[in-house]
Amino acid sequence: MGKGTLVIGASHAGVQCASALRDAGYAERIILVGEDDALPYHRPPLSKTFICAKVSEEDIELKSHAFYTDEQVELRRGLRADFICREARTVTLSNGETLEYDNLVLATGSRPRLWRKGEMPGNVHVLRTLADARQIVRTLKATDGTVAIVGGGYVGLELAATVRTQFGRDVVIIEASGRLLSRSASPLLSDWVARQHVLAGSRLLLNTPMVGFETSDGVVDAVVLDGQPDVKASVVILGLGIVPNEELALQAGIRCADGIMVDEFCRTDDPCVYAIGDCTRFSVAQVDRMVRLECVQNAHDQARTVAATIAGNPTPYRPVPWFWSDQMGSKLQTVGFLDNAVSSITHGDIENGKGSFFHFDSEKNLCAAETVNNPAIHMQIRRAMAAGKKLEQQRFEHEGKLDLKV
Amino acid sequence: MTEVIFHLPDGSARSVAAKSGQTVMQVAVQGNVRGIDAECGGACACATCHVYVEPEYVGLIPPANEEESEMLDGVAAERRPNSRLACQITVPDDVETFGVDVPECQF
Ligand SMILES: Cc1cc2nc3c(=O)[nH]c(=O)nc-3n(C[C@H](O)[C@H](O)[C@H](O)COP(=O)(O)OP(=O)(O)OC[C@H]3O[C@@H](n4cnc5c(N)ncnc54)[C@H](O)[C@@H]3O)c2cc1C
Numbered sequence: 001m002g003k004g005t006l007v008i009g010a011s012h013a014g015v016q017c018a019s020a021l022r023d024a025g026y027a028e029r030i031i032l033v034g035e036d037d038a039l040p041y042h043r044p045p046l047s048k049t050f051i052c053a054k055v056s057e058e059d060i061e062l063k064s065h066a067f068y069t070d071e072q073v074e075l076r077r078g079l080r081a082d083f084i085c086r087e088a089r090t091v092t093l094s095n096g097e098t099l100e101y102d103n104l105v106l107a108t109g110s111r112p113r114l115w116r117k118g119e120m121p122g123n124v125h126v127l128r129t130l131a132d133a134r135q136i137v138r139t140l141k142a143t144d145g146t147v148a149i150v151g152g153g154y155v156g157l158e159l160a161a162t163v164r165t166q167f168g169r170d171v172v173i174i175e176a177s178g179r180l181l182s183r184s185a186s187p188l189l190s191d192w193v194a195r196q197h198v199l200a201g202s203r204l205l206l207n208t209p210m211v212g213f214e215t216s217d218g219v220v221d222a223v224v225l226d227g228q229p230d231v232k233a234s235v236v237i238l239g240l241g242i243v244p245n246e247e248l249a250l251q252a253g254i255r256c257a258d259g260i261m262v263d264e265f266c267r268t269d270d271p272c273v274y275a276i277g278d279c280t281r282f283s284v285a286q287v288d289r290m291v292r293l294e295c296v297q298n299a300h301d302q303a304r305t306v307a308a309t310i311a312g313n314p315t316p317y318r319p320v321p322w323f324w325s326d327q328m329g330s331k332l333q334t335v336g337f338l339d340n341a342v343s344s345i346t347h348g349d350i351e352n353g354k355g356s357f358f359h360f361d362s363e364k365n366l367c368a369a370e371t372v373n374n375p376a377i378h379m380q381i382r383r384a385m386a387a388g389k390k391l392e393q394q395r396f397e398h399e400g401k402l403d404l405k406v
Numbered sequence: 407m408t409e410v411i412f413h414l415p416d417g418s419a420r421s422v423a424a425k426s427g428q429t430v431m432q433v434a435v436q437g438n439v440r441g442i443d444a445e446c447g448g449a450c451a452c453a454t455c456h457v458y459v460e461p462e463y464v465g466l467i468p469p470a471n472e473e474e475s476e477m478l479d480g481v482a483a484e485r486r487p488n489s490r491l492a493c494q495i496t497v498p499d500d501v502e503t504f505g506v507d508v509p510e511c512q513f
């Protein structure tokens with residue numbers, strides 16, 4: 001028996017990789033090393049149902065203990081991989097232990113972008129881990145007054161929604177650019193989301209860069225803005241986007257460029273080293289840039305891709321990215337890439353909470369769809385895109401007859 | 407305590423005891439029942455927790471709501487009248503057993 005597969009990072013991508021390897025009949029040793037102490041868990045609920053105690057820690061486990069035992073996946077929690085020696089094919093862990101591998105899978109994910117040099121006064125938080133979520137809940141319970149959310153991306157907005165509606169707190173959303181979700185949604189959806197937050201009573205400051213914090217005794221009491229009065233706040237949550245965890249790969253001389261570079265089989269430039277999930281960057285057919293996809297879909301699909309590659313049945317990864325967000329009682333779902341969108345069609349009654357935005361490229365084919373409380377349409381488009389089917393704009397021009405089933 | 411019986415595509419069956427209030431998906435995760443992927447963790451967003459509820463048990467649970475019913479449009483295996491998303495079914499606790507069939511595929 002060989003040395004098997006060593007997976008670094010035990011979250012969505014890493015755990016799914018171990019699971020998919022066993023599903024593919026891989027019988028060699030699998031070791032899964034993760035820095036987090038907790039049994040690997042789903043991150044999406046952290047900003048949605050977990051923070052308001054609608055689900056427990058057990059409810060959000062990715063797999064139960066039974067999985068790791070039954071499938072003989074050696075989970076090593078609370079340990080960090082510090083050093084890769086590619087010549088010897090070993091990885092050294094934070095406890096000094098050295099593990100050997102035949103295949104190394106980097107599933108190191110990403111971390112929240114910090115404010116400047118990591119300046120974090122008391123009651124200023126980021127949200128990535130279960131420990132972060134627990135800390136945020138403790139701070140929310142121990143304070144009253146305004147909660148400032150800095151950064152209008154999905155994580156920040158989900159938190160804003162939860163804090164406003166479930167904790168009943170005053171919320172101010174501070175965003176440097178001219179609209180919410182500027183990296184991940186169309187202006188149409190951004191506007192709709194902005195209106196929902198304002199309707200719920202949150203204050204929205206667009207085009208408003210944060211400059212720093214005002215503190216007293218090391219605890220935040222205001223967010224300092226550029227050319228505007230400070231925003232008084234007893235809690236600040238930073239949602240400034242994420243940074244891929246590529247340092248381990250970089251140090252080993254593996255090619256990285258704001259993400260570990262992989263091909264369609266999730267291989268890095270070392271034939272024994274693979275990378276999957278939030279930490280990777282790669283090219284896709286739909287757009288002419290190298291992309292990093294920060295979503296569960298990508299973590300799981302790349303995990304299955306790498307498992308198939310290692311198990312000797314390589315199948316190229318052709319992503320149809322999809323994403324969901326639950327905010328203000330609505331389910332938002334996105335599928336496809338918005339990069340090439342030049343025109344859009346709206347269906348349904350978005351103002352009353354159910355409808356879709358369809359986005360088309362210059363050849364008048366659908367490139368992305370954003371739906372609000374419209375899962376049927378989302379699922380049909382997901383399936384059509386996965387099947388490689390082109391959906392022409394003219395099919396969307398008459399709202400009544402939309403049928404996209406493949 | 408209800409025993410959930412999962413009939414797997416290979417013809418075998420797994421029986422897992424449900425705790426009160428658990429969904430069929432949570433019971434599958436607790437018991438490491440393969441073939442119920444549950445990628446979104448129960449958010450009714452992925453449709454990879456598809457099961458067929460065995461006919462004799464269908465009447466014991468409330469029917470799918472609109473959101474679930476729409477998501478069922480996207481399941482990978484054939485959609486049948488007894489298709490459900492396991493994360494949206496709470497195991498009834500006034501019966502001894504509750505049976506579901508796990509489909510061939512979830513992707
Ligand atoms: C609050 C929140 C809400 C979200 N909501 C959604 C959503 O609704 N839908 C959606 O699609 N996506 C959502 N996402 C994004 C999604 O969670 C990520 O895309 C996903 O977690 C990526 O999985 P991953 O395994 O690649 O990386 P990660 O989940 O980041 O996991 C990487 C793991 O590797 C570990 N690690 C890193 N370096 C080392 C090392 N050197 N040694 C050992 N371990 C290491 C880390 O501790 C971490 O546990 C959300 C994210 C957050 C934080």
Ligand code: FES
Nearest residue numbers: 444448452453493
């Ligand atoms: S777990 Fe995703 S829809 Fe049920």
